[in-house]
Amino acid sequence: MGLILLFGLLAGPYDASILEWRQRHEAAVRSKDGYLSIAGLFWLKEGANTAGAIELRSGKVVFQPREGPAREMKPDTTGAPDIVQVGRVKLYVIQRGDRFAIRMKDPESSSLKSFRGARWFPLRPEFRVEARFVPYDPPKRIPIASIIGYTDMQPCPGYVVFQLGGRELRLEPVGGGRWLFFIFRDRTSARQTYGAGRFLYSEMPRDGKVILDFNRAENPPCAYTPYTTCPLPPKQNHLPVAIEAGEMTYEGSYRDVVQRDQRRGDAGDGKTRAGRRVTSSSHEPRCPPGCRPARNDQEPEEFPGK
Numbered sequence: 001m002g003l004i005l006l007f008g009l010l011a012g013p014y015d016a017s018i019l020e021w022r023q024r025h026e027a028a029v030r031s032k033d034g035y036l037s038i039a040g041l042f043w044l045k046e047g048a049n050t051a052g053a054i055e056l057r058s059g060k061v062v063f064q065p066r067e068g069p070a071r072e073m074k075p076d077t078t079g080a081p082d083i084v085q086v087g088r089v090k091l092y093v094i095q096r097g098d099r100f101a102i103r104m105k106d107p108e109s110s111s112l113k114s115f116r117g118a119r120w121f122p123l124r125p126e127f128r129v130e131a132r133f134v135p136y137d138p139p140k141r142i143p144i145a146s147i148i149g150y151t152d153m154q155p156c157p158g159y160v161v162f163q164l165g166g167r168e169l170r171l172e173p174v175g176g177g178r179w180l181f182f183i184f185r186d187r188t189s190a191r192q193t194y195g196a197g198r199f200l201y202s203e204m205p206r207d208g209k210v211i212l213d214f215n216r217a218e219n220p221p222c223a224y225t226p227y228t229t230c231p232l233p234p235k236q237n238h239l240p241v242a243i244e245a246g247e248m249t250y251e252g253s254y255r256d257v258v259q260r261d262q263r264r265g266d267a268g269d270g271k272t273r274a275g276r277r278v279t280s281s282s283h284e285p286r287c288p289p290g291c292r293p294a295r296n297d298q299e300p301e302e303f304p305g306k
Helices: 002-011 013-029 110-114 254-264
Strands: 038-043 054-057 060-063 071-073 083-086 089-096 099-105 128-145 151-164 167-171 179-184 198-203 209-213
Touching: 038 110, 151 209, 198 209
Parallel strands: none
Antiparallel strands: 038 099, 054 060, 060 071, 083 089, 089 099, 128 151, 128 209, 151 167, 179 198
């Protein structure tokens, strides 16, 4: 906290607020229950499954403990998934369309232990822009694909128009609750930043205006672990400019390890030297270049910009 205060005195309150937000973001990622703790994803088939004493019965996941009656496990789409503790790991159900999977969290995962910290572009105030919000009347739904091959129709309340680098640009958000959620790709993707794209949150429009602060652009969960189910940016959110602001790929990331081991020729067994899987047991469809089987689709508990 002392560092934040010193930074604020030297660089101003805006710079200090960005530094504080970045520290909170990284603390959440590396927490014992954060994205880096996600260590497994096991897609379920109808009937008995190999992922422990778990059965899928006509759209319901049932857990049979060693002692006591079987009980249904509510999925993450309910907002409060049931959690089964097995030693140090936690198991819970995720639902994507009509598919169900068991996700595993391990507070001692190899990804968590090997994480060296996030990397960021230098703060650039010119990437904090005011955009004009144009509502759809009525609001519409747009298709959002994911890296597991599932497409979800999500609510889109409108679009934003803004100027950056002398060009007029446009983005469509999804959501419409407490904030707008943008999934975008730009010319830094698969270069300085994560290949599949990045996320950006903004407050809801006020007087037809929205503040887009790309210094707060963040990696999706699939940048940290191969066991999430990230949404992909829709084609209309592929920006023809380089957004050199916000979070970058980090040193020692899963993608870096895979590429290194492929150059060495030792990734043929489906594992890297770090013990991470190159392909998951679910045989999910391949995602675009630069991403990997990847997002816990629940929104953050508080607006990330605050």
